[in-house]
Amino acid sequence: MNRPASCLSIGEVSRRSGVAVSALHFYENKGLIASIRTNGNQRRFARDVLRRVALIRVSQKLGLPLAEIKVLLGRLPASGPVTPEDVKAMVASWTETLDARIRGLTGLRDHLDRCIGCGCLSRADCPLVNPEDRLAGEGDGAVILLREAGA
Amino acid sequence: MNRPASCLSIGEVSRRSGVAVSALHFYENKGLIASIRTNGNQRRFARDVLRRVALIRVSQKLGLPLAEIKVLLGRLPASGPVTPEDVKAMVASWTETLDARIRGLTGLRDHLDRCIGCGCLSRADCPLVNPEDRLAGEGDGAVILLREAGA
DNA sequence: ATAGAACCTCAACCTTGGTTGAGGTCAACA
DNA sequence: TGTTGACCTCAACCAAGGTTGAGGTTCTAT
Numbered sequence: 001m002n003r004p005a006s007c008l009s010i011g012e013v014s015r016r017s018g019v020a021v022s023a024l025h026f027y028e029n030k031g032l033i034a035s036i037r038t039n040g041n042q043r044r045f046a047r048d049v050l051r052r053v054a055l056i057r058v059s060q061k062l063g064l065p066l067a068e069i070k071v072l073l074g075r076l077p078a079s080g081p082v083t084p085e086d087v088k089a090m091v092a093s094w095t096e097t098l099d100a101r102i103r104g105l106t107g108l109r110d111h112l113d114r115c116i117g118c119g120c121l122s123r124a125d126c127p128l129v130n131p132e133d134r135l136a137g138e139g140d141g142a143v144i145l146l147r148e149a150g151a
Numbered sequence: 152m153n154r155p156a157s158c159l160s161i162g163e164v165s166r167r168s169g170v171a172v173s174a175l176h177f178y179e180n181k182g183l184i185a186s187i188r189t190n191g192n193q194r195r196f197a198r199d200v201l202r203r204v205a206l207i208r209v210s211q212k213l214g215l216p217l218a219e220i221k222v223l224l225g226r227l228p229a230s231g232p233v234t235p236e237d238v239k240a241m242v243a244s245w246t247e248t249l250d251a252r253i254r255g256l257t258g259l260r261d262h263l264d265r266c267i268g269c270g271c272l273s274r275a276d277c278p279l280v281n282p283e284d285r286l287a288g289e290g291d292g293a294v295i296l297l298r299e300a301g302a
Numbered sequence: 303a304t305a306g307a308a309c310c311t312c313a314a315c316c317t318t319g320g321t322t323g324a325g326g327t328c329a330a331c332a
Numbered sequence: 333t334g335t336t337g338a339c340c341t342c343a344a345c346c347a348a349g350g351t352t353g354a355g356g357t358t359c360t361a362t
Contacts, residue, residue: 062256098256101256102253102257105253106253109246
């Protein structure tokens with residue numbers, strides 16, 4: 001009885017999620033997913049793990065590092081099924097992150113558009129290049145513009 | 152005459168660009184910037200390097216890897232000042248990249264919005280989670296959705 | 303009962319984008 | 333002529349996010 005229908009081997013999780021076995025090992029090691037072991041020391045995952053893995057991959061596509069994803073996952077119930085409310089909260093936090101990234105990129109694009117308008121790249125005039133010359137004395141030059149892209 | 156006014160030491164480039172000396176070494180090593188050497192083997196950079204470094208940092212904020220940035224920089228004149236036309240072309244290529252990223256993120260956000268609407272996370276119904284169940288047989292499951300985020 | 307697939311651990315390696323430090327040289331000022 | 337700060341090279345190290353391989357065990361089907 002090592003394999004009740006509700007348990008998945010790591011190979012099954014890999015096939016169903018599209019994530020390599022080695023990556024699943026890695027996620028487990030980092031504490032993002034959990035398993036129990038059979039008598040023979042093989043991993044068995046609750047079906048729930050498929051959701052978690054999907055959440056991990058989507059979160060990664062938002063640019064979240066695994067450490068942050070771990071925190072978000074940690075807010076889900078440690079065991080048992082995830083409720084719709086849990087999901088709504090997590091997904092809402094994603095959209096905030098997403099909105100922030102989109103805003104950052106859009107702002108940067110606007111800068112670029114202005115730069116296309118002038119094409120100068122002039123140290124004196126172009127807000128895109130050499131902002132350090134307009135900010136003499138601050139000591140960190142180009143950093144100012146770069147910050148606008150949002151982390 | 153190691154220091155005509157038009158030449159910058161690496162320390163000056165670092166201070167004016169806000170980029171660490173070690174990073175400038177790194178960029179030179181990767182072929183993104185170039186220098187000549189004094190009799191005493193110290194680097195001297197044309198002022199032009201400040202523009203290139205600024206272009207590198209902005210490009211990085213778009214998420215471009217240095218290898219791609221190197222290609223873009225390679226399209227600029229190898230020596231001599233960069234013309235406004237050069238800049239326009241390069242910046243235009245950035246905005247395309249940016250637009251693509253923004254579109255990808257926006258599409259992902261729309262998915263999330265729909266998911267918030269239902270909150271189901273159901274294997275059968277939720278397009279965000281477990282798309283592999285709707286795509287049985289394709290063998291790469293969640294990859295489908297993830298692709299939407301754009302590279 | 304036994305082959306072969308699937309699994310296990312652990313360590314080494316990979317890429318990207320750098321930083322840090324050791325050990326040594328150069329340049330500029332007094 | 334010091335001496336001090338800026339510079340040089342080269343190698344090692346870091347973080348993230350994994351992959352690869354060696355060497356060994358377990359599971360499942362025949």
